[in-house]
Amino acid sequence: MGTVVDAAPSLVSDKETNASLSHDKKVTVVFVLGGPGSGKGTQCANIVKHFGYTHLSAGDLLRAEIKSGSENGTMIQNMIKEGKIVPSEVTVKLLQRAMDESGNDKFLIDGFPRNEENRAAFEKVTGIVPEFILFFDCSEEEMEKRLLSRNQGRDDDNIETIRKRFKVFVESSLPVIEYYNSKGKVRKIDAGRPVDEVFEAVKCVLSPASEKVANVF
Ligand code: ADP
Numbered sequence: 759m760g761t762v763v764d765a766a767p768s769l770v771s772d773k774e775t776n777a778s779l780s781h782d783k784k785v786t787v788v789f790v791l792g793g794p795g796s797g798k799g800t801q802c803a804n805i806v807k808h809f810g811y812t813h814l815s816a817g818d819l820l821r822a823e824i825k826s827g828s829e830n831g832t833m834i835q836n837m838i839k840e841g842k843i844v845p846s847e848v849t850v851k852l853l854q855r856a857m858d859e860s861g862n863d864k865f866l867i868d869g870f871p872r873n874e875e876n877r878a879a880f881e882k883v884t885g886i887v888p889e890f891i892l893f894f895d896c897s898e899e900e901m902e903k904r905l906l907s908r909n910q911g912r913d914d915d916n917i918e919t920i921r922k923r924f925k926v927f928v929e930s931s932l933p934v935i936e937y938y939n940s941k942g943k944v945r946k947i948d949a950g951r952p953v954d955e956v957f958e959a960v961k962c963v964l965s966p967a968s969e970k971v972a973n974v975f
């Protein structure tokens with residue numbers, strides 16, 4: 759893991775850092791990215807159990823916002839149905855509130871940032887630069903199969919919306935992953951394998967160096 763520095767948001771530069779939330783809490787953030795159905799939520803649940811992170815899914819926070827009857831609810835609902843990226847003002851605020859309310863200082867932020875504007879807004883508002891990015895790399899064919907059998911009653915798990923979401927991922931989200939890759943921050947995982955095998959690869963990324971050495975012997 760990289761270092762955690764205590765810095766006011768305005769002073770944070772784009773180094774391997776983290777920063778503070780409104781209560782000056784030092785936090786560690788890992789962004790979990792990958793196409794729809796690549797297994798982000800599934801693996802985050804495993805990571806929470808083993809590594810003590812708090813999992814914040816941008817999609818789940820947006821769906822909760824719709825259910826809460828918020829004034830933005832209808833707009834969010836329509837955008838999700840179309841597979842579109844909800845404006846950063848909404849998502850960044852939801853993420854920041856969830857982090858502030860959490861007693862934890864380690865977060866897995868799943869499904870965010872989804873475009874360059876998300877990325878810049880998050881860093882500007884929170885002053886947080888992610889520790890690294892877990893990127894679940896999976897073929898569209900496999901993701902489509904998984905989404906069509908997810909059975910969670912989601913409005914957007916139909917073939918028409920799925921195709922739109924794939925397009926948005928390639929056009930808007932992959933460039934964010936490429937940006938972080940250029941900073942050496944991307945940890946790419948082959949997510950097309952069975953859940954347990956994917957988690958073994960995830961553990962290798964998240965385990966402290968000392969544990970990795972111990973596992974060799
Ligand atoms: P995401 O959060 O990236 O959209 P999910 O974790 O919700 O993806 O996974 C989508 C669907 O695929 C779920 O029904 C999940 O149970 C299933 N799934 C997740 N990972 C795998 C895997 N490695 N192999 C097969 N199915 C998987």
Ligand code: AMP
Pocket residue numbers: 794795816817818820837838839840841842843844845849868869870871872876914923
């Ligand atoms: P997910 O649960 O990650 O599959 O997201 C479902 C949908 O929620 C996406 O297709 C978007 O419409 C919306 N959404 C999720 N995350 C974000 C985000 N970071 N920014 C904007 N919209 C998002």
